[in-house]
Amino acid sequence: IFLLLLQGNVILCGLRNGAIVTADFREKRESLSDRLISHRIPYSSSIGGCKKEWLKLKGDIFPSHTIRMPSSISSLVSLQFDEQYFLASAMDGSIRLYDHRLLQRGAVQSYEGHVNSHTRIQLGVDPTERFVTSGGEDCKLRLWSLKSGELIFEEKFSDSIISTMCYKTYSSCKAEEGNQYKLDSSQGAWLGSHEGLFYMRW
Template identity: 65%
Template structure:
């Protein structure tokens, strides 16, 4: 199986940097689904704050988009035991469980570790799925597709990014069944585009436990949302017109607190990547370039092209490594290594 790799340190290739070895696809190591995979989310690994018998340890969550003949589905697969890619591959796939299916399109999903549930973004609104019982409940109904989501406030609030450019905050503490009625809201906004002096008043209707004052409007469809873990009052939002901005949920009416210039996008759903220390934000662009900005200052730190197709997905290393030199003595080893995916292949980048 062909693979693509690049090691980059401060914008310069380093032939001595180690990158993960060749990628292989074993015979039988793939499973044909009813429609394409729309989202994959890994559950937490075994950690001191997670009980060893917790149902979330070692689980992965993924969703299918849906097709013309059927809606999307929500699945989990247990990864507690090592994956057998040999003769035991059928035992591996036997761990796959379809939790529930919808009669609509599933665009995105988030894994709520605290409550063992999936938060789903669809073309009909936002829904929650209990991953143990399969019980579904809607928390947002709207006519604009939910393309991006983030769970904040320890699961009490869900940020939803919509096709129409809105980002709405939904209070998740009030549960409602699928058949229940929601409080209806008409969200008014003043949308301004990049043309000087151009603004339009508008609004749209939605139903759910919405904070109307905690709503923002970006110039185009929301591409990605990324909350900062150290302080989830802050979140990054990007839209398909090339805008990337940082917001403070306590001061949304004042607009963005930081902007990141130079991103190139006109219609593509492109992920944002935030490093574990939350100093940098990374994104690919439609010009096939990778860019890295300082989250705090907004300065463009790196602009590099090493792919001939758009880098639409990015995943930083999600943990910090500690290396034992002597007994009870550890040194901190941190890296900005990240995986990036495009139509062309999979890339690894190391920027230290």
């Protein structure tokens, strides 16, 4: 899983072992040979006890900006109004909000109730960036408050996993006084599963 940050200068890489690695695209190299820097990054594994393991990578990465979630990374989403913040979900059901500047302090917020064990499920953030949305392996759709982490909505209306979603584009938002953003019409999103496409509006 890949995610561009900081105007395309930094990329986040979500790996199958749960690591999220930060790489810098700004430094240009003359060749892509063995001259790339090797990194040996320690992390704690919860599998088979709390033992220290090592992640070996090459390239322009920041070892101090490498974090690890409990399971394989399922989705990465950056916030548009402050791209230092990003959401990450893993295949153990965990969803967390991080500040890229403060990664070593851990997650800024977490979101409880998500159900996932092995499926790649896309996270969704509405254009006003007030809500986090995701389907689950129990075929339910859930909606949390981005700021507080509170579960606001939970309902099953599909017989298959809702794995993708698409909100209206940011061009449909208008800036008003006090830097508040308001949609031109009611909020809604397209939701995709093996059963078909659904449109949800609230």
